[in-house]
Amino acid sequence: MKNIEVNGNSVAYATGTGHPAADAPVILFVHGAGMDHSVWVMPARFFARHGYRVIAPDLPGHGLSAPPAIDSVADYADWIAALLDALAIDRCVLVGHSMGSLIAYATAASHPQRIDKVALLGTSAPMPVSDALLGAAADDHPAAFAMGNTWSHSPTGRLGRGGTPGTWNLMSGLRLLERSAPGVYHADLAACNGFDQAAFPAVESTTPALVIAGAKDQMTPPKAGIKVAAGLPNCTQVTLPDCGHSMLSEAPNAVLDALAAFAGVAT
């Protein structure tokens, strides 16, 4: 992990253990609610090996990054721009999952000059969160983690079978949520719940976009992702069969293939 200061606070970020050239293209991964950079380990390592400078930050208050967490997508978009400034990065391919997809969308809309391409995984606009989940998260109750984690896995995914040998994805997701600091998961869910697409300018037609939906996604149903894709002027849409919201663990190879094709990396 590396660290950098953004807006006066320490931010930790993973690099995929890469050794990029000075002029390497940049790909920036934004994790979802209650998560951290580790959800991106496989694509991070892939793009690092293929010559990208990989930046997979822990969002403020998450993982190893200093608090406080941010509770609005618009502010997160400005934070991404500030992170790029701090890293002296002009433009990047921006990839986000779940809440991270909203942040990526908002960044592409608000700071188009910083974005080469934008990929939205498990997305929906709006992204409403149930009162039950918000209420439990507001109390930092373990039921919030159980709800978010269970609903993030497809019926198949709740019985495992994710393909990563020996890994029980359902518990791995829960452990990540359990590691989040008090209040952080609620701030994230509130940011998702408060997202208003109309508050942002349209994403420019010159910005290539990718939307990946899971056919069995309960958190951001595939029809919602397809609708987001339809509103993007230059968008490729991929639906992963039998896959839930937690697509990075349920279908890691399919996600990687879609991202590689979108970024133009030959595999």
Place this chain on the structure above:
Amino acid sequence: MTGEHRGPPQTGFDTLALHAGQSPDPTTGARATPIFQSASFVFPDSDHAVGLFNIERAGHVYSRLSNPTNAVLEERMAALDGGVGAIATASGQAAIHLGISTLMGAGDHIVASRSLYGGTHNLLEYTLPRFGIETTFVDPRDMDAFAGAIRDNTKLVFGEVLGNPGLEVLDIPRLAAVAHAAGLPLMVDATFATPYLCRPIEHGADIVVHSATKFLSGHGVVIGGVLIDGGTFDWRSSDRFPTLTEPYTGFHNLVFADEFGPQAFITRARKEGIRDFGACMAPMTAFQVLQGLETLPLRMTRHVDNARAVAEFLAGADGVVAVNYPELDTHPDHALAKTLLPKGAGAIFGFEIAGGRGAGRAFIEALELFSHLANVGDAKSLVIHPASTTHHRMDSDALAAAGIGEGLIRLSIGLEDPRDLIGDLKRGLRRAAKVAAA
């Protein structure tokens, strides 16, 4: 306010025992888990191959590292024990060795219960010191002794859910608190309990090991083990665990705790320990353990029911000095067993027969249904008399020091009709009584 929230229902244990980690084979439609009897797996292209080696993709390379049949078992055991991942190993001993070697090296130290399986005791007491890893053994009921034995170079606290041979019930929540207060993980051997009777991670343990040879497979036909990572321990909380928090030159300077978060330990174990020590499980073995797991809840219920019936008989039988089984209220850990093992304290227990070593030998040799052998956790009932077999070189004083009486008989109660088991034991007791009276 906090009591009003309720999480969604989770898949039940019995369902996970049948379905976790496996769905019908997409190629053939096979409902049962196929045995992937293949040493290696074809790469579609070179970039895909590199992606597998570099942990960019999910998949299999070589069956020492991972295998599709083993992966089903590993997922299922992680699911049943509440872990983030697991590795199937060649034996229970291999699982313990893999857990230890993933965390430490020469110059490091373990604090362990002194009431352990003999093979584990040999590993910790005699073999690991040759590689620079020392162990301090303490009374499993003495939490202060655990705490007092922790040193600056201690890396692990270790015990068995049900100790051997005393069947001490490990107070996992209290011991986890002791370990965590010192910044250490707790590893627990749950072989005698299986996850059906006790899930140590839910009680605070961080790592679980099993001998799959016993109740998990359940039929005495395979040798195997499982190492399970709870994903609960924060390895970055100190500088004690450089294998997980510092760059590993053996994998291109990968820092496991950085990149894999809650899966750091099990990922290092696979990328180093299974890769380099190589004590992997055969796919055929994994299939047989999976067959056993499908009926684990049913079998463990019957094992415990039978064990209770046999223990209650022995507790009232002439010629029996004492029965040592946590299910009985005469056992010092009976109350703790009711808390940590509410479905039952397993099906392995000991009793002291009147008449000492000679009576014990006579008892064993009179039995016809119980099998006299060195194993536990079979569908068939098993018996051993340590003083005349595994510990025959020890005199009475040495046996006493090890907590083993000359008349100690250990039983592993199987799935037979309990009336037949009791009948067999009556036969043995009659023969032993004649020897004791002579």
